[in-house]
Structures are given as C-alpha cells and as structure tokens.
Amino acid sequence: xxxxxxxxxxxxxxxxxxxxxxxxxxxxxxxxxxxxxxxxxxxxxxxxxxxxxxxxxxxxxxxxxxxxxxxxxxxxxxxxxxxxxxxxxxxxxxxxxxxxxxxxxxxxxxxxxxxxxxxxxxxxxxxxxxxxxxxx
Numbered sequence: 327x328x329x330x331x332x333x334x335x336x337x338x339x340x341x342x343x344x345x346x347x348x349x350x351x352x353x354x355x356x357x358x359x360x361x362x363x364x365x366x367x368x369x370x371x372x373x374x375x376x377x378x379x380x381x382x383x384x385x386x387x388x389x390x391x392x393x394x395x396x397x398x399x400x401x402x403x404x405x406x407x408x409x410x411x412x413x414x415x416x417x418x419x420x421x422x423x424x425x426x427x428x429x430x431x432x433x434x435x436x437x438x439x440x441x442x443x444x445x446x447x448x449x450x451x452x453x454x455x456x457x458x459x460x461x462x
Contacts, residue, residue, distance in 0.1 A: 334385035334401050336373070337448040340441045341389055343419075345371065348387075351418040352403065352411070356387065375403070390447070397448045408439045408455040414455075419446045 338344035348354045355374040373385040382404060390396070405411040412422055424442030438456040447449065 329402070329456060330418050334383060334399050336374075336385065336387045336399050336445075336447070336449055337390035337396050338387055338449075339390050340447070341369070341371065341387060344387060344445060344447050348373065351420060352405075353413045354415055359386070398450045402452040402454050403439075404428050405453050405455050408441060408453060411453050411455075412441055412443075420444060423450065424452075 336344065336348075349356055352375075353419060356371050359370040359372050359375075368388055371387045373387055375384055376382050385399075385401075395418045403411075408426055412426065414420065420439055421444045423444050424440075426439055426441045438454050440454045442450065442452050
C-alpha cells in the first residue's frame with residue numbers, strides 16, 4: 327500500500343451550484359453517477375480533475391446531510407497559474423481565505439505558491455502552483 331490519497335469527496339448544500347463553481351473556476355468535469363438498479367444508492371456525482379496519466383486524484387460530490395454538516399475536504403489543488411486560479415475562484419463565487427504566499431516573484435523556496443480558498447458551499451480548500459511544475 328502506498329498510503330496515497332486516492333479520492334476526495336465534497337459535500338454541498340446545492341450540488342448544482344457547487345458543480346457550476348468547480349467546472350467554471352477549475353475546469354473540472356463533473357458527471358452524475360448512474361447507480362443502475364440500486365434504489366438505496368444516494369445521488370452522487372463523479373469529479374474528474376484532469377486527464378488520466380497526469381498527477382492528481384479524482385473525487386466525488388454529494389448533497390450534505392443536514393444532521394451532520396461538514397464544511398471542509400481540505401485538499402490542495404495543483405494549478406498551472408495561481409494568479410489566474412485566484413481570479414477564477416473569485417469570479418465564480420468563491421473566496422480567498424489565505425492570500426497567495428510569498429512575494430510577487432518569490433515563491434516559498436523549493437515548494438511553490440499557495441493560497442487558501444472557500445467554495446460556494448463554505449468548503450475550505452487550497453491551491454498551489456509548485457515551483458518546478460511545468461504544464462503538459
């Protein structure tokens with residue numbers, strides 16, 4: 327076992343609003359999972375964050391249980407351009423809770439640039455543009 331995170335889930339009060347946010351702000355592809363003949367399966371949407379064979383993981387989204395509300399999935403999302411990502415998050419109804427680290431042209435040495443964000447559902451997440459990352 328590699329002890330790697332292999333999947334994440336996001337809870338949302340309004341799944342369609344959250345779906346629109348992630349598709350528009352981060353370019354993720356989100357599709358409803360078809361459960362076939364299983365009547366006990368909750369409504370669930372699969373999140374594809376990138377192309378197969380590229381770094382990263384995929385996840386899912388489902389309606390938040392009103393009796394057990396959780397407002398975080400606390401994942402870090404790798405982005406090609408942190409400034410563009412921050413702008414897209416804000417333009418699509420999200421908020422930046424921790425401004426971009428480092429100075430304008432100086433990243434966190436050997437790590438990259440980082441910012442904390444909140445989606446339209448109140449879930450916290452982070453974005454990072456790694457120092458040595460070259461988009462394919």
